Amino acid sequence: MLDISGALNSLKAGHSIERPGSNMRGTSYFVKNENGRDILFVRQTRTNSSEVIEEPTAFDWDDLIATTWQVVESPSK
Numbered sequence: 001m002l003d004i005s006g007a008l009n010s011l012k013a014g015h016s017i018e019r020p021g022s023n024m025r026g027t028s029y030f031v032k033n034e035n036g037r038d039i040l041f042v043r044q045t046r047t048n049s050s051e052v053i054e055e056p057t058a059f060d061w062d063d064l065i066a067t068t069w070q071v072v073e074s075p076s077k
Contacts, residue, residue: 016073029059
């Protein structure tokens, strides 16, 4: 398990990350380069659906203090 520092290093290395837990099921974060800028995105699977949504996001306080981050495989596009 990683703290936010380790999680950010994993993002910089091109990995997707997630925080396991019932309220975070189907949610992962990744960095995407748009117009020359690295932007944090969240990938979520809708409840009761296979639809996947990817949108820009920010970390909240619970994310910053969490010590349960882990690297996950990115779904293929």
